[in-house]
Amino acid sequence: MQKPKTRRGEERRDAIVHAAAKLIYERGLRGTSLEDILRAADAGKSQMYHYFSSKDDLAAAVLEHQLAQVLGQQQQFRLETWSGLRAWFDALLEGQKARELRGCPVGSLAVEMSATSEELKARVADAFLRWQSTLEQAFEKMRSRGLIETDATPAELAQTTLAAIQGGYLLSTAEQDLQPMARSLKLAYTHLRSLIPKPSP
Amino acid sequence: MQKPKTRRGEERRDAIVHAAAKLIYERGLRGTSLEDILRAADAGKSQMYHYFSSKDDLAAAVLEHQLAQVLGQQQQFRLETWSGLRAWFDALLEGQKARELRGCPVGSLAVEMSATSEELKARVADAFLRWQSTLEQAFEKMRSRGLIETDATPAELAQTTLAAIQGGYLLSTAEQDLQPMARSLKLAYTHLRSLIPKPSP
DNA sequence: GCTACATTGGACCGAGCGGTACAATTGAGC
DNA sequence: GCTCAATTGTACCGCTCGGTCCAATGTAGC
Structure with missing residues (x-):
């Protein structure tokens, strides 16, 4: 949705992208759920939807x-x-x-x-x-x-x-x-x- | 699950595979639901699970x-x-x-x-x-x-x-x-x- | 036309999905 | 240490998914 405005926000956003990249590479895009990604990134849904508008x-x-x-x-x-x-x-x-x-x-x-x-x-x-x-x-x-x-x-x-x-x-x-x-x-x-x-x- | 044993069964099985092939080609495997496929093939779930054990x-x-x-x-x-x-x-x-x-x-x-x-x-x-x-x-x-x-x-x-x-x-x-x-x-x-x-x- | 089996309709299920709402918490800058 | 926006936890939602069940229906061979 919007860009991170603090250092910490940026790191969390990156962590989500990293975890998503790893899982999606292994299981495919449709084969990977948001919940899987967020669990791997140790993040919550609100964090993801704070930085991205959708899957x-x-x-x-x-x-x-x-x-x-x-x-x-x-x-x-x-x-x-x-x-x-x-x-x-x-x-x-x-x-x-x-x-x-x-x-x-x-x-x-x-x-x-x-x-x-x-x-x-x-x-x-x-x-x-x-x-x-x-x-x-x-x-x-x-x-x-x-x-x-x-x-x-x-x-x-x-x-x-x-x-x-x-x-x-x-x-x-x-x-x-x-x-x-x-x-x-x-x-x-x-x-x-x-x-x-x-x-x- | 098992092979068709009549002419009619074979045709229905083929129709399901045909519809599945078309939709999966257009939308991807995970992007296509069984219900989409069966609607396109004009078939019911029991028909599909009669001939196939799973998606x-x-x-x-x-x-x-x-x-x-x-x-x-x-x-x-x-x-x-x-x-x-x-x-x-x-x-x-x-x-x-x-x-x-x-x-x-x-x-x-x-x-x-x-x-x-x-x-x-x-x-x-x-x-x-x-x-x-x-x-x-x-x-x-x-x-x-x-x-x-x-x-x-x-x-x-x-x-x-x-x-x-x-x-x-x-x-x-x-x-x-x-x-x-x-x-x-x-x-x-x-x-x-x-x-x-x-x-x- | 009886019988046995192949085929079909359709209601149902629990789980997991993407997405939302909102209050609580954090922390940078003053 | 106050303020206010950025960030986060959590409960929840409606929906769709793959899969199951069982009774009803068609039909080939006798």
Whole structure:
């Protein structure tokens, strides 16, 4: 409903979002009740409805939180270098293994939210486009530095790379096997490497 | 609970599964109540519980139904030929457009089911592996006919192709734009084409 | 047309859901 | 230490959910 106006309020709001993110990631959005979340956050209903207007509103905040987590981790890598890109892919794979093949914290939430209201659908689209745009910037840097050379636009590369990531997550979660994701990421990496300009003889 | 033992029973069971598949595809599994489904199928609760032991049991039947639909359509194409493969990709894209970017009938259900019980998770894995195996067979045919030549196993090609499809679906649904799926499928196709053996000079 | 079983209608249930109301409590700034 | 807005505890609400029960009805095969 409204933003926290004190330090303490902010911390409580964050605690609710954190607990919600964790539970929703594990059980899905519809599979997680407000009461579960509030119990986990050690908060009461009045607190939640003080900061969020509805469960959907909280869900939107959780989506933002998850995206921020992903982008935060991503920022630790210099994606515009080959070694950075590879390290990032490796980290995604490690994360998926560590989280027991439960899927992408943003992607799986997005699927469920897109099947709900128009409002949430729009929020999901916005979140994904922002994610895509961070990749686009990295590929644009690579292009301008001569690391890659292709007719494909950076936007196109960002889309196909993100699709490979999401497809990898989904298949690896569905089949309960890390391999499909490993292979999908490897293919995406190999494809990008194939765009390295040929040395002119 | 038990299988239909008459013609009429079978039709009613099918009607329930059909209605469930449609609504669940539109609103998600948890977002669809039994009462919604039964109203749409013009059936009563006792009918549903006569043929299914629970909502999860019905969900498993819906997954089977959706997979059968997908494999049925797929069978109309000769995937082991380049033109057939391309036509299939085009058809997937057309379907996603026609269904208003709502995603893969199997994939989106799989995401939600995997976040639920262990039982459903196992069913999802089985379904996906069966889908994957049909692709694997097609690629194996291509390989044995000399259409492709690669170190990658048919199983590996099937996995990466399926991942590209699912990633394309997910991104296109999330961003509410057909383009990411179009590009993801195009990339998958191009990659497979790159495996055409070089004519020995 | 009898019989045995498959099928169906519909009332009912307890639990849990998202959401509301309101009074009590806290604490920052003066 | 007063004041007043920010924050919190708690009881409550109406509704919908998945699931149960059992009597009524249809019907295939004899």
